Amino acid sequence: MNKRLLLISPYFPPHGVVGEKRALNMVNYLPAHGWEVIVLASPPHFQEKEVSSFHEDSTTTVNYGFITPWLRPIINLFTSKPGSSTSVKPDLSKKPSKSLTPLDQYMWDIPGAIKAGKALIRKHKPDVILVNADPWSGLLVGHRLSQWSGIPWVADLRDPWTVFEEKMALRPRVIQRWIHRLEKTFFHSAAHVILNTRSCKERYTEVYPASVSAKFRFVRNAFDQSLYDPATSDAGKDQVYRFGYFGSFRKFVSPESLLKAFALFVQKYDHSPNEVRLVMTGSPNSEFMYYLNELKLQSFCDIQPAVEVSQTIKVLKSWDVLLLVVSNYYQWMVPAKLYDYMAAQKPILALSANTEVNEIIKETKSGFVCQPDDIEQIADQMEYLFQSRLNDLDNHGPIEEYSVTAQVQKMNQILTQVLPDHSK
Template sequence: MTRTRMPSGGGKAREGLPVLRERRTNPGVLGMRKTVLLVTTDYPPLAGTNTRRVESFARYLPEYDWTPLVLTLAIEDMALIESSWVSDGAVETERVRTPGLQPLVRRLRGQRPRRTKEGEDDAGDGTDGAAHGEGAVWRTALGAVWGLVVALERASYVPDPRRLWSAAASRAALRLAAKRRIDAVVTSSPPFSAHFVGMRLQRRLGIPWVADLRDLWVGRPYRFLPYRWQHHLDAVYESRVIGRADRLSFASPGWVPVFQRRYGSGVAEKITIITNGFDAAMLESNPVRAPARGRGERTRPITMAYTGALHEGESPWPLIHALARVAEQAGAERVRSGFQLRFMGPGDADWDGPRAYLRERGLDGVMRFLGTRSHAESLAEQRGADVLLILSAPPHDETIRGKSFEYMATGKPIFALLPEGSTQAEILEPSGLATIVPYGDVERSARVLAGYLESGVPVVRANWEYIKTFDRRNLAGALAAVLDGCVGTAGTG
């Protein structure tokens, strides 16, 4: 595995698992500009933080003598897109439609990609874009079979329902390779079936292939496969990808021991850790609001913000229970006037339960649920908050939340509810910004909130030397180094 010096003043990493984050100047192999095919379904204008990794690689790789060509999902097949997205045409992009039942039913229903919300309203149920009025009965009938179609595809395709897109993307990639020189291919997951595109190009044309894992594959927390045969086949596919890829890039060092246990210690020689990061250029356009201080100085509530996905693994209930505990001790009125908690992002959480729970305790209005917004709005939310929240349940011991790096780049206090001893904690601790409490520890969480209420937001001193190493421009340089090492050595891994 690639080893590099940790930044001075930067904190610990797991033994033998340093993180590759150093900026470098890349003169290019033999001084020639090369072309890399980047394969992913998660790419703008698709809404969500998952798109930022490959998009930033595409934006910054030209600085390291690699010209990106992106192969991604057709916009028509995206469920939710950024409302503010405008293509600048700077990166050549090939978009592939998805065959299969889901896209067919979507088209028959007149279902178009939804756009992220704008404005201040609390999140509602929303709609799926299906029209009303004439034809509504027909579309409603189609809607009745939508859930069945989704369930059938989930039960039929391994490793994921994007398997059909992967097959179509493989054919598109071979057509592209027939028309132009492609020096390397990077496939980014999830979806894990994206790696089949790289496997096919490597096998058919001998193109060097880097498999980039943004999430754990087999054993990923909360990933659901309904049948035993799917679990077996899933493990077989992962083994093939790990074994055949020329190089592997992981977004978390915590996964390396997992793969060493599965495939032997030698697999580490193929792995480079390239974490997620932040885009300094985008953050510079969002000014940071001055924090709310102690009781005597404070003229407004302390704003605590969470941006990003809210699923079972990011449940806010421990925080909600802690807030209620503070209200029992300090009084509901004081908590109502002292805090404003704001949640912005997608998820499958049922917010009626938290709303009812808070209302019963006299805490109406303390929490706002703003739904999915554009990335620009998420950045503005982070920069305008006093404290930034991270929630990560214990199954995610090795997961690093993508929001962590944008949070650190604000220099603001971070309140993190995390599994004890997690990789996420190891990333946050050296920043000088984080207060970390075990996820689910209501008593300790309540003490932190009570401290904010009594004394205001704490003064923190950011370790900027450490934080700046996560600039996405540097991380693109790390990928360029992997690609340079790959060229001319395909098939040796």
Template sequence: MKKVLIISYYWPPAGGPGVQRWLKFAKYLPEYGIEPVMYVPKDPHYPLKDPSLVAEVPENIKVLENDIFEPYSLAGIFSKKDTHKISSGIIPAEAKQGFLQKMLLFIRGNFFIPDARKFWVKPSVKYLTTYLRENGIDNIITTGPPHSMHLIGKQLKETLDVRWIADFRDPWTGIGYHKKLKLLPSAEKKHLKLEKAVLDAADEIIATSFTTAREFEQLTKTPVTVITNGYDYEEVDLLPQDVKFSLSHIGSLLSGRNPNLLWEALRELISENEDFAEDFQLKLIGAVGEPVLESIRKAGLGNNLFIRGYVSHQEALQLQRSSQLLLLIEIDTPETRGIIPGKLFEYTVSNRPILAIGPEKADIQKIIQETNTGVFFLYSEKEKMKSFILERYREFKSGTLSSHPIGLQKYSRKTLTGELANLLKKPA
């Protein structure tokens, strides 16, 4: 059986969407005649943990662990809260940043390039050079962010006769928060230089969105393939369907994702319809930014608001399927057009309609439309959002509210793993 070494920072017990992609690929690759070997850090500084995912790690998979030094452990001496947020990619708006946050962002952006896991590169290259030689493995995959994982792949490629695939779950310099890192010109130049070097040195590049793929194709001649995230229809103990007409957002909802016109539309529906006011519930599951909560309460939705913090992956699936409507929000900037949240695919198989909001020409719009799983709106389309919600509410009252998806199979984790396997078997 062909072997492939997969270098990933995120692995159970890490929580959040970053761990799901390669956990599922590792699960299905053996069915395509490929044996995955995972290389992950030992006792890393994960901003989110979900111990329940440990049980999903295939029993027969080999997992290599190596010690990692992370400066976040030292930065936590000054402020664990701020350090935790920044390590999670949660960057407050400029006006909301205190001196300590600004200082941590400046240090993060200018001294830890490409990221704070850079100190794992050198020991990893040393360890893996020996391992790859001794075990005759000549295919490696790196997945980022953190993009320092790609630097490991680049150095292994330069040292050994290996075929290297670089998987970008998110863009590098094109990601939304890159501009918030208070980069000096020299640091920005170094980021761009490293990104270009990685793109050019890899044998193949994988992007998770159509927009990111197009952007990479403008930067390099290396072949770029789109393999999105997907769903793995998991059996969970179903909760009863919500009695309330619930609009649920599952996952972090931070200040950049704050659709004020949606809150206004809901306020108008509540004031215009007594039954709607009684039935409606806005459910926010996960971390919620204070500016978002302020906007919701200012809109008069406080009495209809239900908040719950971070939940396990299994609980998230249960809450998705028990909701009436599912809310998906992406930041309203051109940089986020290529962001396709992993939860979108879980939403599509929940059998619940999706109300999605995002920037013009967003990739999520294409997927929602082609799968017939909901409706996508621009931030400015208040009246259209209002009409959609009211129509779904009438279906809720009549007992007919449901989703009617088509063509979802192409986004199943097993199908997507087949695409990855074809890439691995592609002649050099």
């Protein structure tokens, strides 16, 4: 008899966001371990394009009931469509506005999600509930459904919550206290709490008593080659050397050091736009456009539109060096794009003081690391890479630990431990 899992994940295809990939991995690969997966997800509030897909043989039941139908249209009237940017000079000293909610934009959908979850439990009788967060609202739904049904649940955090102090500071103190109470409640009631980095698990272990920290596990994100169209390297075909950054810059991830280093690189070593290019995908934010214009790099830069997941490796392999910027604020996190970068097997140049990120790059022989504020070092490393003209990396063995196969195997072990005895 198959084991049944109710997977609660507001982000799920076709949302078109990075956060859906972890849930998608569970759907595509847990069935090979004997799991039948039932998904409770949110319908996309802003339909973009489908960027991920199920395996062709998937029989997963997906219910887009994480919504309060009568309320969501009203909320959407007052919500800006994501992805907009501006080229005006930003006020870099301006403090971000306070967030007045303890959870996220999905908190208004919790009543509808609980109702839909109860219906799925009655119909499919799952053995375990797994919640993929953030969005954090899913944790409250999983907690309430577990209380109602007696089914054990597991909290799977893609990002740290209360220990991400910079994000917590965006909320008033009364909301911060509310969030701390919610997190404690969820961590006490969950059978296991999964963090997605070793450093995040270690940090939470420092915060919580042994009775709670004994539940902590960590399962990193992963790359899934099956999501990508086959691609061969196109780098260097026109003799232009390309440094590429996949994705957009945002709050807590600044392009300043990268752009200043690239400007020094082309100036110090007298490179022309016909020799080297800086490429990025997605929508540039105002800070990126400010420094691009301030440093007079317009003629060196190509901005490409965001691409579907299936095209990721093709785009990455068209570049010679893959740029990674790890903010000092992200000390408990590993950027999701690092796993795609490893899958592309092109040299990575990371601007990072993150110990775990740096260890992964070193252990997998995936590239080079510079201190994020050492502009001279970064520029010199760019010149070294330009002169070396490294080909595709031969490191398939070392990166296999970060594949979806390894990720889901660990997840299966954790979920199996939670199963009631009769279902194992």
